[in-house]
Amino acid sequence: MTAIDRRAFLTASAASCAAWGLCLPRAVLAAESRCFVSACSDEDGNTLARVVTGDGRLLATLPLPERGHGAARRPGQREVVVFARRPGRFALAFDPLSAEPLRRFDAAAGRHFYGHGAFSPDGRWLFACENDYDNARGCIGVYDATVGYRREAELESHAIGPHEIVLLSDGRTLVVANGGIQTHPQAGRRKLNIDSMQPSLAYIDAASGALLHDHRLPAEMHQASIRHIAATANDVIGVAMQYEGPRNNLVPLVGFQHAEAEIVLPPSDAATLRSLQQYCGGAAMDASGQVLAASAPRGGNITFWSVARQCHLGSLALADGCGVAASGAPGGFLASSGYGRLVHHNALSGETTRLDDPAAAPVAWDNHLLALTL
Amino acid sequence: MFFERNLIPAAAALALAFGLTAPGARAQTEDYEALNAAIVESYVLPRYADFAQATKALDASLTQACADGRPTPAESAAAYHTAMDAWMAVQHLRFGPSELFLRAERIEFWPDKRGTVGRHLAQMTSEPKLEALEPQAFASGSVAxxxxxxxxxxxxxxxDADWATPFGCALTLAIGRNLNSIASDLLSDWRDGEDAYAxxxxxxxAGNDRYFDAKEAAxxxxxxxxxxLLLVGDYKLGRPLGDAPEAARTTRAxxxxxxxxxxxxKINLQAARALYEVGGESSLSSLxxxxxxxxxxxxxxxxxxxxxxxxAEAQPDSLVAALEVPEGWAQLDALRVETRRLLELLGGPFSEVLGLPMGFNSYDGD
Known part of the structure; x- marks a missing residue:
C-alpha cells in the first residue's frame, strides 16, 4: 500500500468509525511502522486482543469470546489471526488497524487449538496446532484463508502436544514444538502423562505432512517440555522449554537447533538456571537473528541468549513477564507482563525503556506478543 | 445494592503506586518459611482433621440410618451438612495430596455440566451390582x-426414589465410606510419616522435588x-446467576x-479470609x-x-430462597462483582508486591 493509499484508507476508516459512533483511533501508525498484537484481559475479566504501536500506545482493541493466546500475521494482508488458549476452540481473523473482526472459525469436532499457528508465505494457508484429544494425538489443522479459513487438511504433528509452530525460509518446512504432554478437555488442564512424556521438535513437510526428521532430548531430559520456538531468517531454531521433573533438579531449558543437527543446550551457571524457575513461557528472535529472548514468567525474568555463541547474554527482571517479540533494532525486544507492563529492552546495548500507555485502561498481558509491520 | 460502587479501588490505581521492579523490603526466605509453617499448623492440618472427623460421622450416621434399608434426610441430613461444611473449608486447597488419585473430583464432581452424576447413578441403579460397591472397585469406578x-x-x-431400595441404600453406604476413606487419606498424607506433605x-x-524454594510453597x-474466590465468583455465583435476573439458572448452583x-x-469466604489472616505476624496479610x-x-x-x-452471611443458605426476594439477584450479583474485583487485586498488585506470581502467565503451563 502506498502512502497515499494508506492516508486515503485511514481517512475513510476514520469516517466510517465516526459514522458508527465509534471512537477514532487515538494513535495513527506511520507507514511501514511496527506494531504488536497480544491477547490480554482487562480489570473486569473481559478477554481481549490489543494492538499497540512500537512506542506502546494503544491502537485497537478487539473483544475475544474467551481467553486468547498466540497470534499469527497473514502475509500480504492487513490481517492477524488470534487463537484461543488451550483447550479453547475459537480462532479470530481481524484487521489489526481497526480491530474489525474479519472471520471467526472454530476447531473441528474432537479438536481444540493449542494457541499457536503459522501462515504460508503467500498468505493462503494457515497451519494451526491442534489436539485430537480422544486419540491423544497431536495434529496440524490446515486452513485455506482465501475461502474463509475452511479446514482443508490435517497433518500429523508426529508427537503429543504440538504447541508452537514456525515455517522455515523455504516456505514449506514446518517446525513444530511437540510439548509431549497429554491433556483432555474433560480433565481441564490436567497433565495426564508426566511420567512417560516424550517431547520432540519435528520437521514436517507442509505439502505432504511427512516427517522429515525430528529431534529429542536425551532420555533423562524427557520431562523437559519443548513448548516454544522461534526461528531466525537463516532457520536457526531457538527453543524454550518447561520442566516437569523434580523441582530441585535444575536443568537447562533454553537451546538451539539447526537443520538436521541435534538440539544444543548451552551450559549455564546455576544462578541463570534458577532465575528461570524451571519454566520458560515464550521465545522470540530479534530482527537481526543475533539474539534469542526466552521469557521466564515464574522466575520474573526475560533471558537473552547469543545465537552465534550460544550462551546467556543477560536478563531483564520483569515480574510475570512472558510476551516477547522483536522490536526491529538488532538486539531489540518488546516484552509484556501479566501485571500490565510493556517494556522495550535492547539485549545488545542493555538499554531499557518503559512503554506503558497511561491513557489506556490497564490490562494483564497474555503470554505472547506478535510483532508485525504494517 | 449491597456494595457502594468502587469500594475496592481498581487494581490499576493501586498498581500505579508500584514501580517496574517494586523497590524496598521484599519478603525474605525466612518470612515465607514462617508463613508456610503457620498455615500448615493452624489452617491446613486442623481443617483436614475436621473433614476426616465429619466424614467419619457421616459414614456412621448413614450406617445407622440404613439399618432399615432406607436412610432419610431426616436421619442423615445433619451429618451430610456437617461433612459438606468441612469439605467447603478445604475445597480450595487443590495441590499436594488433593491432586492425587483424582481425590478432589471424587469427593465432589462439580461443576457437572453434562449431567454425568445423574447419568452414572442411573446406570448404576438400573443394573445393580453389589460387587461394584466394594471399596476398591467403587473407588476406581466412575468418579461422578x-x-x-x-x-x-x-x-x-x-x-428420585432409587435410594429407597436395598441397592440404593448400599450405594449410599458406599459413598459415605468412600468419602471417609478419601478424607482420612488426605489427612494422613498431609500429617503422617516421613513423606508427610507438611x-x-x-x-x-532447601528445595525438594515439589518446591523450588519456600516462596514457591507459599x-x-x-x-x-x-x-x-475464583470458585465463588465465577462458578458458584457467576454460572447460576447469568447476566440478568431472567437468565438465572438455579440448577447450575x-x-x-x-x-x-x-x-x-459463606464457608468458602470464611476460609478465604482465614487463609489471608492466619498466622498473625507471619500471615499473608502481614507480608x-x-x-x-x-x-x-x-x-x-x-x-x-x-x-x-x-x-454472604446476610443471605439465606439457599440460593433459590435468596432469588425469591425482589432485590435478591442484584444483591448476589453485587457479591459476584466485588469478588471479581478482589480477585483482580490479588492477581495484580498483591501478587506483585509479594513476588508471588499467581496472576496470569505463570499460573499454569502454556
Whole structure:
C-alpha cells in the first residue's frame, strides 16, 4: 500500500468509525511502522486482543469470546489471526488497524487449538496446532484463508502436544514444538502423562505432512517440555522449554537447533538456571537473528541468549513477564507482563525503556506478543 | 445494592503506586518459611482433621440410618451438612495430596455440566451390582458417583426414589465410606510419616522435588486463596446467576438439591479470609503490610474480605430462597462483582508486591 493509499484508507476508516459512533483511533501508525498484537484481559475479566504501536500506545482493541493466546500475521494482508488458549476452540481473523473482526472459525469436532499457528508465505494457508484429544494425538489443522479459513487438511504433528509452530525460509518446512504432554478437555488442564512424556521438535513437510526428521532430548531430559520456538531468517531454531521433573533438579531449558543437527543446550551457571524457575513461557528472535529472548514468567525474568555463541547474554527482571517479540533494532525486544507492563529492552546495548500507555485502561498481558509491520 | 460502587479501588490505581521492579523490603526466605509453617499448623492440618472427623460421622450416621434399608434426610441430613461444611473449608486447597488419585473430583464432581452424576447413578441403579460397591472397585469406578453430589441426590432428590431400595441404600453406604476413606487419606498424607506433605512444605526452603524454594510453597497457598474466590465468583455465583435476573439458572448452583448453595459460599469466604489472616505476624496479610507500599493494599484486601463475608452471611443458605426476594439477584450479583474485583487485586498488585506470581502467565503451563 502506498502512502497515499494508506492516508486515503485511514481517512475513510476514520469516517466510517465516526459514522458508527465509534471512537477514532487515538494513535495513527506511520507507514511501514511496527506494531504488536497480544491477547490480554482487562480489570473486569473481559478477554481481549490489543494492538499497540512500537512506542506502546494503544491502537485497537478487539473483544475475544474467551481467553486468547498466540497470534499469527497473514502475509500480504492487513490481517492477524488470534487463537484461543488451550483447550479453547475459537480462532479470530481481524484487521489489526481497526480491530474489525474479519472471520471467526472454530476447531473441528474432537479438536481444540493449542494457541499457536503459522501462515504460508503467500498468505493462503494457515497451519494451526491442534489436539485430537480422544486419540491423544497431536495434529496440524490446515486452513485455506482465501475461502474463509475452511479446514482443508490435517497433518500429523508426529508427537503429543504440538504447541508452537514456525515455517522455515523455504516456505514449506514446518517446525513444530511437540510439548509431549497429554491433556483432555474433560480433565481441564490436567497433565495426564508426566511420567512417560516424550517431547520432540519435528520437521514436517507442509505439502505432504511427512516427517522429515525430528529431534529429542536425551532420555533423562524427557520431562523437559519443548513448548516454544522461534526461528531466525537463516532457520536457526531457538527453543524454550518447561520442566516437569523434580523441582530441585535444575536443568537447562533454553537451546538451539539447526537443520538436521541435534538440539544444543548451552551450559549455564546455576544462578541463570534458577532465575528461570524451571519454566520458560515464550521465545522470540530479534530482527537481526543475533539474539534469542526466552521469557521466564515464574522466575520474573526475560533471558537473552547469543545465537552465534550460544550462551546467556543477560536478563531483564520483569515480574510475570512472558510476551516477547522483536522490536526491529538488532538486539531489540518488546516484552509484556501479566501485571500490565510493556517494556522495550535492547539485549545488545542493555538499554531499557518503559512503554506503558497511561491513557489506556490497564490490562494483564497474555503470554505472547506478535510483532508485525504494517 | 449491597456494595457502594468502587469500594475496592481498581487494581490499576493501586498498581500505579508500584514501580517496574517494586523497590524496598521484599519478603525474605525466612518470612515465607514462617508463613508456610503457620498455615500448615493452624489452617491446613486442623481443617483436614475436621473433614476426616465429619466424614467419619457421616459414614456412621448413614450406617445407622440404613439399618432399615432406607436412610432419610431426616436421619442423615445433619451429618451430610456437617461433612459438606468441612469439605467447603478445604475445597480450595487443590495441590499436594488433593491432586492425587483424582481425590478432589471424587469427593465432589462439580461443576457437572453434562449431567454425568445423574447419568452414572442411573446406570448404576438400573443394573445393580453389589460387587461394584466394594471399596476398591467403587473407588476406581466412575468418579461422578463417588462423592457428595451423588449422595445429595440419593438423600434429597425427592423425585428420585432409587435410594429407597436395598441397592440404593448400599450405594449410599458406599459413598459415605468412600468419602471417609478419601478424607482420612488426605489427612494422613498431609500429617503422617516421613513423606508427610507438611514436611515437604516446611522443608521447601532447601528445595525438594515439589518446591523450588519456600516462596514457591507459599505460592500454593496464595493460589488457594485466589482459587477460593475464583470458585465463588465465577462458578458458584457467576454460572447460576447469568447476566440478568431472567437468565438465572438455579440448577447450575452447587448443592441446590440440599438447599445449601449459599451456605457453601459463606464457608468458602470464611476460609478465604482465614487463609489471608492466619498466622498473625507471619500471615499473608502481614507480608503485604511489611512492604513499604503494602499497608494500604492490605487494608483494602482485609476490608473487602470482611465485607464479602458480611454480605454472604446476610443471605439465606439457599440460593433459590435468596432469588425469591425482589432485590435478591442484584444483591448476589453485587457479591459476584466485588469478588471479581478482589480477585483482580490479588492477581495484580498483591501478587506483585509479594513476588508471588499467581496472576496470569505463570499460573499454569502454556
Amino acid at each position: 458417583v463417588q462423592g457428595f453430589p451423588a449422595l445429595e441426590r440419593l438423600l434429597f432428590d425427592s423425585e 514436611g515437604t512444605v516446611l522443608g521447601a526452603a 505460592l500454593d497457598f496464595a493460589k488457594s486463596l485466589r482459587g477460593a 452447587e448443592s441446590w438439591r440440599s438447599a445449601r448453595s449459599l451456605r457453601n459460599i 503485604a503490610r511489611a512492604h513499604p507500599q503494602g499497608a494500604e493494599l492490605d487494608e483494602v484486601i482485609r476490608a473487602a474480605l470482611e465485607r464479602l463475608n458480611a454480605a
